[in-house]
Amino acid sequence: MREGKLMEVVDQRLIESGGIDEREVKRLVHIALWCIQERARLRPTMSHVVEMLEGRTPVEEPPDTQMVVVDFSAMDEEAANGNRMPKIGGAALATQIGSNDASTSTWSYENAMSMITPR
Structure with missing residues (x-):
């Protein structure tokens, strides 16, 4: 959005x-x-x-959140350019989307996937 x-x-x-x-x-x-x-x-x-x-209650703007998508399939693989992918907690970071943070970085890898777990 x-x-x-x-x-x-x-x-x-x-x-x-x-x-x-x-x-x-x-x-x-x-x-x-x-x-x-x-x-x-x-x-x-x-x-x-x-x-x-149903439209009976107005919908307020949701608060900013941070989302991290982790590429588990590439945890120990070398990136195509020979550099190692950034690690977070032992998992390779594929994409990070931050809230109002100008320093947010984005990495993209061919085999990236999202893991969604129930709360």
């Missing part, structure tokens, strides 16, 4: 069929971002989520 690429989360077939309201997509993404907050106390209850989805 910070990069203005909001519509990239929408299935291309829906975009091609027309009628996609970018404001509605933004509202749904905000709800989703509220639901995945790392701190449980920041996440809305399911009844509140339903109220937001």
